[in-house]
Amino acid sequence: MNSYRKELWYATSGRRELINITPDVESCLAESGILEGLCLVNAMHITSSVFINDDETGLHADYEDWLETLAPEKPYSRYRHNNTGEDNGDAHLKRTIMGREIVVAVSEGRLDFGPWEQIFYGEFDGRRRKRVLVKIIGE
Numbered sequence: 001m002n003s004y005r006k007e008l009w010y011a012t013s014g015r016r017e018l019i020n021i022t023p024d025v026e027s028c029l030a031e032s033g034i035l036e037g038l039c040l041v042n043a044m045h046i047t048s049s050v051f052i053n054d055d056e057t058g059l060h061a062d063y064e065d066w067l068e069t070l071a072p073e074k075p076y077s078r079y080r081h082n083n084t085g086e087d088n089g090d091a092h093l094k095r096t097i098m099g100r101e102i103v104v105a106v107s108e109g110r111l112d113f114g115p116w117e118q119i120f121y122g123e124f125d126g127r128r129r130k131r132v133l134v135k136i137i138g139e
Helices: 022-032 057-070 080-084 089-098
Strands: 002-011 017-020 037-043 048-053 101-107 118-123 129-138
Touching: 002 022, 022 037, 022 118, 022 129, 037 048, 037 118, 048 089, 048 101, 048 129, 057 089, 080 089, 089 118
Parallel strands: none
Antiparallel strands: 002 129, 017 118, 037 101, 037 129, 048 118
16 A cells, blocks of 8 residues: 655635645545545644535635634634633634545545535734645555
């Protein structure tokens, strides 16, 4: 069995942003040379997420509205976590809701997606560089 590991780095200009990272993960897969196996992609920060869904702007706006309803950014005093001097209690909850990682089957050298599936990096406390790990195992 072969193994491949790469860190992808992303920096957002705003506090929250969704980035389609599918092309970056596909480049990792091509670089790995693995034709059959599994691809793990995970956010390496506790206020960001990796998930799979459709790349459709209406859905992205719905995510923003839904997440803000479930864990609104303000008032900052709402979150005990923010008593530590931070203002990102909401971002930790949003990450928990959206998930830490995804696993995609690799078949014939391609990510084995269903229709419309794409991989996204979700940033909930941005404006600085953060890592995403890509780990591919297989033959």
